[in-house]
Amino acid sequence: MHDLTKGSITGHIINMAVFIGLGLVFQTVYFLVDLYFVAHLGSWAIAGVSAAGVSSFLVMGASQLVAVGAMALIAQAAGRKDREAANLVSGQALSLSATFSVATLVLGYTFGAMATQTVSADAQTSVAARAYLFAYLPSLALMFPVAALGSALRGAGVVRPTMMLQTLTVILNVVLAPVLIAGWGTGRPLGVMGAGLATTIAVACGFIVLWAIFPRVQKFIALERRTMAPRLSEWGRIVGIGLPAAGEFILMFVIFAVVYWVIRHFGPHAQAGFGVGMRIMQSIFLPVMAVAFAAAPIAGQNFGAGLAERVRYTFRDAALICAALMLVMTLFTQWRPEMLLAPFTSDAQALAYAADYLRIVSWNFVASGVVFTCSSMFQGLGDTRPSLLASASRLLTFMAPAIALAVSGGLDVFGMHVPFTLHTIWILSVASVYLQMLLAVALLRRQLKVKLKDLAPRAAATPAPVAAE
Numbered sequence: 001m002h003d004l005t006k007g008s009i010t011g012h013i014i015n016m017a018v019f020i021g022l023g024l025v026f027q028t029v030y031f032l033v034d035l036y037f038v039a040h041l042g043s044w045a046i047a048g049v050s051a052a053g054v055s056s057f058l059v060m061g062a063s064q065l066v067a068v069g070a071m072a073l074i075a076q077a078a079g080r081k082d083r084e085a086a087n088l089v090s091g092q093a094l095s096l097s098a099t100f101s102v103a104t105l106v107l108g109y110t111f112g113a114m115a116t117q118t119v120s121a122d123a124q125t126s127v128a129a130r131a132y133l134f135a136y137l138p139s140l141a142l143m144f145p146v147a148a149l150g151s152a153l154r155g156a157g158v159v160r161p162t163m164m165l166q167t168l169t170v171i172l173n174v175v176l177a178p179v180l181i182a183g184w185g186t187g188r189p190l191g192v193m194g195a196g197l198a199t200t201i202a203v204a205c206g207f208i209v210l211w212a213i214f215p216r217v218q219k220f221i222a223l224e225r226r227t228m229a230p231r232l233s234e235w236g237r238i239v240g241i242g243l244p245a246a247g248e249f250i251l252m253f254v255i256f257a258v259v260y261w262v263i264r265h266f267g268p269h270a271q272a273g274f275g276v277g278m279r280i281m282q283s284i285f286l287p288v289m290a291v292a293f294a295a296a297p298i299a300g301q302n303f304g305a306g307l308a309e310r311v312r313y314t315f316r317d318a319a320l321i322c323a324a325l326m327l328v329m330t331l332f333t334q335w336r337p338e339m340l341l342a343p344f345t346s347d348a349q350a351l352a353y354a355a356d357y358l359r360i361v362s363w364n365f366v367a368s369g370v371v372f373t374c375s376s377m378f379q380g381l382g383d384t385r386p387s388l389l390a391s392a393s394r395l396l397t398f399m400a401p402a403i404a405l406a407v408s409g410g411l412d413v414f415g416m417h418v419p420f421t422l423h424t425i426w427i428l429s430v431a432s433v434y435l436q437m438l439l440a441v442a443l444l445r446r447q448l449k450v451k452l453k454d455l456a457p458r459a460a461a462t463p464a465p466v467a468a469e
Contacts, residue, residue, distance in 0.1 A: 002157025004301040005079055009310060010317045013294045017321075019159040021290030022167070025283075037181040038195050043272040043347045045192050048116075048128025050260075050275025055112070055133060059104060059140040061249025066097045067147035069242030072382045074155030074221070075297040079304025083220060090152045091227025092234040097144035104144070108137040118261070125268055128192045135196030139203040146207050149214055152221055154297050161217040162210070169206035173198050244388035245379060251391050258399050259425070262406040266353075266422060273353025280340050280358065284329045285368065288322045292372035299380025308452040315377050315444070322369035333362035353422070360426035364433035371433070374440040381451050386443035390436050398432035 004012050038045045070093035077085040116129035150162050178184040180194030190197065214223060256278070263270045295318035302310040333340070337358040341351055371390070378387040405411055405420040418424060 003078075004157050004298045005305040005307055005310070009298065009313045010321075012298050013291060013314070013318055013321065016157070016159050016294035016298070017287075017290040019163040020154075020293045021287050022163045024286045024290055024293075037177050038192055039347075040182070041191060043268050043350050044122070044124040045128050046272040046275055046347075046350065047125045047268045049132045049192055049195060050271065050278070055108070055115070055136075055253075056140065058250060058253040059143055061246045061251075061253055062100055062104070063097075063143050063147040064246040064249055065239050065242040066093050066100065066144055067151040067242065068245040068379050068384060069093070069238035069240065070148060071151035071155040071296060072241050072300050072379050073237065074152055075157075075300025075380065076304030076382065078156050078220065079301035086152075086156070086221050087224060088227050088234060089238065090148075090221050091224060091229075092231055093148040093152065093238060094145060094223070095228045095230050096235050096238060097148040100144040101141040104141040105137060108140065109134065112137065122268060125271070131191070131193040132196045135193045136199055137196075139196075139200040142203050142207050146203070146210060149210050153214070153218065154293070155300065156218055156220050157297055157301065158218045159294075161213060165206055165210055165213070168209070169202045172205060173202035176201055241379075241382055241384060244384035245375075247388045248375065248384075248391045251388075251394065255394060255399055258402060262402050262425060263422065265406065265420075269347065269349040270353050270422065272347065272350040274357055276341055276350060277354035277357035277361075280354070281361065284333065284340075284365070285372075287325050288369045288372055291318055291321050291325070292369075292376040294318070295373060296376040296379040299377050300382070303381055303451070311380070311452060312448065314380070315373065315448070318376070319370055319373045322373050323366050326365040326369035330362045330365045333358050333365070337362075356422065357426055360423065361429060364430040367434045367437040370437050371440050374437075374444045377444055378447065381447060383447060383451070386447055387440065390440035390443060393436050393439055394432045397435050398429055401428055 038049050070089055073089045074086045077083075077089065112133045113130045116133055117126045153159065153162055176198035177195065179186060180190050180198045181192075182194075183189030214221075259274065260271060263274055295314050299311050299314045302314065337355045338351065340358070341354045374390070375384075375387045378384045401411075402425055405418065405424060408420070410420045411418045
């Protein structure tokens with residue numbers, strides 16, 4: 001176990017963020033590698049893979065039921081040095097994840113085709129989305145046990161082995177993608193189905209190795225059969241913390257699905273451009289997400305140890321780092337978005353749509369960084385409901401107006417006509433993220449005041465840490 005209750009908080013954030021960030025980079029490379037080879041098939045293929053890829057937000061959201069709850073409880077147990085509690089939570093997280101894996105396969109193969117048809121711009125895009133999704137589904141099912149094991153390690157402050165393993169699985173995916181998608185060496189290209197199959201094989205191999213190395217990379221948590229027997233009360237504790245966080249990801253899935261539905265009126269080139277732009281934006285967010293993900297176990301361990309001031313310093317330092325990183329990426333995106341996009345599409349129309357999308361939404365990057373930090377702090381404190389409330393605000397500030405614009409073709413607001421254009425949709429998205437940030441910060445300040453109140457006497461007896469060494 002890595003004790004995060006001592007030493008420089010900024011140092012802990014940076015040290016963990018480096019390895020978490022590398023892991024996230026390689027995880028995102030999965031999508032970018034697939035996107036690169038699929039792009040050579042045409043805009044319909046990009047749109048199809050992007051439409052089916054939205055399902056990953058839904059499954060990632062559901063996986064937060066396990067990952068966030070387990071990480072928070074294990075981090076707090078680690079702060080208390082309570083090994084038995086950490087073992088029990090880890091075992092229950094694994095048994096709960098197995099249940100979700102089965103449900104993912106059943107629901108995906110039953111309703112997946114209908115879902116992809118609903119959000120696709122035309123029949124060719126729908127066929128591509130279905131082929132990719134059905135080959136990709138097993139990797140989505142494995143996301144649950146992988147999340148359970150990874151969150152257990154993160155709660156204990158161990159992140160390096162996960163990053164190294166993700167690197168190896170990405171290398172495997174890179175090798176498999178051209179073979180299965182384009183038929184390199186086999187002469188039998190599988191197209192978009194090969195993209196999904198390559199990811200599934202790589203993720204399956206990664207899970208097997210992660211299970212094998214888990215007891216070797218740390219000694220604080222033991223995977224024992226007795227702790228894996230389902231206990232509904234423990235499942236309830238994990239889900240109680242993870243459910244609001246899962247709701248956030250599901251809201252992201254709903255919002256992105258609505259965007260695909262709204263912009264289908266502009267054709268497959270617009271959908272392809274949004275799909276490429278969204279993937280690039282996710283890549284841009286990786287350094288900030290790494291910092292935010294590091295903040296969660298640091299806040300959790302210090303909260304479990306009763307160190308109130310270190311919890312506050314964790315938010316301050318993480319938020320400043322995230323805002324600075326996002327400001328740099330905003331300036332770069334305003335300058336040359338085509339430099340980021342060109343490798344992933346040769347379609348001039350899709351590239352123009354993607355560049356336009358990035359130029360506008362980049363104005364919400366700094367706000368998004370603060371939102372990520374607040375979300376991770378809520379996780380570390382063991383109450384993610386305020387974060388869900390802040391995310392849900394976008395249902396009113398973005399989704400409802402976007403649907404109204406699409407249905408009516410334009411709206412009259414305060415005597416002004418608001419046209420239904422892509423520019424309008426992207427500007428509306430930027431405004432909604434800033435409103436979400438303001439609400440998230442206000443809710444976090446309130447939760448810190450309430451949850452840290454009882455820790456104040458203990459924190460007062462502890463010398464205030466230096467934010468950076």
